[in-house]
Amino acid sequence: MPNLRFTEKALSEWMRGTANDSDIVISSRVRIARNLQHLPFPLLATRQQSEEVLSRLAPVPEKQNMKSIGTFYAIKLDDIEPLDKKVLVEKHLISPSLASESQNGAVLISEDESVSIMINEEDHLRIQCLYPGFQVREAWEKATSIDDLFEAEVDYAFDDKRGYLTSCPTNVGTGLRASVMMHLPALVMTQQINRILSAVSQVGLTVRGIYGEGSEAIGNLFQISNQITLGQTENEIIDNLHSVVLQIIEHEKNARTRLMNDSRLRITDRIKRSYGILSFAEVLDSKEAGQRLSDVRLGIDLGIVQGPSIPVMNELNVMTQPGFLQKKYGHDMNSEERDIYRARLIRETLAKA
Amino acid sequence: MLCQECGKRPATLHFTKIVNGEKNEFHICETCAREKGEMLPGTSGGFSIHSLLSGLLDFETAGKGAASSVKAPQSQRCEECGMTYSQFSKIGRFGCSSCYKYFGDRLDPLFKRVHGNTVHVGKVPKRSGGRIQLKRRIDDLKLELQQRIQQEEFEEAAQLRDQIRNLEKEMAGQ
Numbered sequence: 001m002p003n004l005r006f007t008e009k010a011l012s013e014w015m016r017g018t019a020n021d022s023d024i025v026i027s028s029r030v031r032i033a034r035n036l037q038h039l040p041f042p043l044l045a046t047r048q049q050s051e052e053v054l055s056r057l058a059p060v061p062e063k064q065n066m067k068s069i070g071t072f073y074a075i076k077l078d079d080i081e082p083l084d085k086k087v088l089v090e091k092h093l094i095s096p097s098l099a100s101e102s103q104n105g106a107v108l109i110s111e112d113e114s115v116s117i118m119i120n121e122e123d124h125l126r127i128q129c130l131y132p133g134f135q136v137r138e139a140w141e142k143a144t145s146i147d148d149l150f151e152a153e154v155d156y157a158f159d160d161k162r163g164y165l166t167s168c169p170t171n172v173g174t175g176l177r178a179s180v181m182m183h184l185p186a187l188v189m190t191q192q193i194n195r196i197l198s199a200v201s202q203v204g205l206t207v208r209g210i211y212g213e214g215s216e217a218i219g220n221l222f223q224i225s226n227q228i229t230l231g232q233t234e235n236e237i238i239d240n241l242h243s244v245v246l247q248i249i250e251h252e253k254n255a256r257t258r259l260m261n262d263s264r265l266r267i268t269d270r271i272k273r274s275y276g277i278l279s280f281a282e283v284l285d286s287k288e289a290g291q292r293l294s295d296v297r298l299g300i301d302l303g304i305v306q307g308p309s310i311p312v313m314n315e316l317n318v319m320t321q322p323g324f325l326q327k328k329y330g331h332d333m334n335s336e337e338r339d340i341y342r343a344r345l346i347r348e349t350l351a352k353a
Numbered sequence: 354m355l356c357q358e359c360g361k362r363p364a365t366l367h368f369t370k371i372v373n374g375e376k377n378e379f380h381i382c383e384t385c386a387r388e389k390g391e392m393l394p395g396t397s398g399g400f401s402i403h404s405l406l407s408g409l410l411d412f413e414t415a416g417k418g419a420a421s422s423v424k425a426p427q428s429q430r431c432e433e434c435g436m437t438y439s440q441f442s443k444i445g446r447f448g449c450s451s452c453y454k455y456f457g458d459r460l461d462p463l464f465k466r467v468h469g470n471t472v473h474v475g476k477v478p479k480r481s482g483g484r485i486q487l488k489r490r491i492d493d494l495k496l497e498l499q500q501r502i503q504q505e506e507f508e509e510a511a512q513l514r515d516q517i518r519n520l521e522k523e524m525a526g527q
């Protein structure tokens with residue numbers, strides 16, 4: 001019987017915590033890619049071979065007594081409904097490709113949902129740790145300790161020269177992808193964002209907007225991650241990301257201060273309007289919801305909006321996604337229906353907050 | 354997987370283009386590929402399959418010249434999983450960990466382009482990576498030895514030399 005606890009609540013337990021700079025950095029994530037020796041990568045694996053990968057990796061938390069890290073629940077992707085897969089993707093517990101195209105794909109999720117271990121994704125093993133706020137170092141520490149536990153049980157594909165061998169050449173070496181999700185409304189409003197993002201991409205980091213149903217970046221959310229995995233140590237990679245993110249935080253804070261000094265009335269008006277719309281609207285598409293939620297989040301940070309907390313805003317970001325809406329209300333919806341239910345969910349949540 | 358263009362036929366053409374380390378994936382059927390005049394969906398300007406492939410193959414030809422196939426009897430095919438180098442160039446994915454061995458130094462220009470580096474310096478597996486850990490420790494000690502000698506701290510230097518010798522013996526025994 002598959003475990004469905006993870007698709008019922010929008011807010012992972014780990015997301016309730018507060019941490020440093022959690023007003024600007026929403027979450028920190030580290031992912032490590034590993035493969036087993038002597039078995040082809042999932043791309044070429046037969047059903048039998050991917051089954052073997054699963055049977056070698058899935059029991060490791062039990063064998064290695066990973067209790068100190070948490071109780072792990074195993075979910076085989078073949079055993080769950082498409083909608084539940086969608087919710088797991090929206091909560092960033094699994095990747096879209098594990099959900100849609102894996103063979104014998106599975107995920108081991110820790111009780112608080114801060115650790116998810118994907119099996120038979122693009123690589124045999126992907127260890128992911130998600131932390132609230134700016135804790136990319138802490139996420140790395142956790143991920144590397146889990147990596148050690150797996151390495152005690154299985155033989156990794158490793159080469160003295162190239163490091164950990166991965167299916168895609170962009171992951172080889174450390175297999176490490178570290179990323180932070182940042183909320184940067186003031187840099188967007190003051191039109192400094194493009195300048196800053198292009199500077200970021202010149203120091204070996206990648207920036208991605210967070211996309212909703214359409215193709216436009218919504219909610220002023222940006223994901224910054226390392227691009228280089230080979231020829232730098234893990235600490236160098238983490239430090240580089242860390243120092244660049246610190247600088248972006250500084251820029252965002254300065255832009256917020258300047259906005260409040262130069263156009264306090266306009267900003268306050270915009271934030272309160274958005275709060276009003278979210279509190280009373282009957283129809284909200286994902287793009288508008290994303291923008292308004294971003295305004296209110298900024299309002300909370302600036303002390304303009306009282307009532308809803310940052311964890312409530314995190315919860316709404318997940319709850320207003322298409323998969324979660326349909327899961328919550330228990331039926332399929334077309335996009336107009338989703339807009340109605342999205343508005344209702346936001347209204348009701350804010351009324352309680 | 355279904356074709357991302359028509360959503361009806363199975364996708365038989367799979368491409369990954371790597372631009373600045375960012376992966377872009379395309380899955381389309383042959384009919385759509387032909388109908389679209391080889392234009393692939395998903396990019397702002399669109400580009401042809403031909404330029405896509407040559408873009409991927411660039412990391413092989415870049416700076417080498419066309420006659421490079423004459424020298425270096427590097428393997429065209431991974432003996433373990435059967436993937437050929439040209440298949441790898443098209444898919445942008447290795448088939449198994451032995452592909453790295455069989456394609457060998459031929460991969461250097463690719464890694465140079467994606468990562469700016471060709472050699473791993475990070476974490477090493479505790480059990481199977483004993484040798485490389487030993488080697489790194491020896492390298493560190495040799496560096497320290499140089500410094501001690503420069504500072505004329507000969508007693509410490511002698512100790513370091515013994516330590517290095519022991520470790521080298523240990524490594525030879527492995």
Ligand SMILES: [Zn+2]
Nearest residue numbers: 356359382385
């Ligand atoms: Zn098609």
Ligand SMILES: [Zn+2]
Nearest residue numbers: 431434449452
């Ligand atoms: Zn191979």
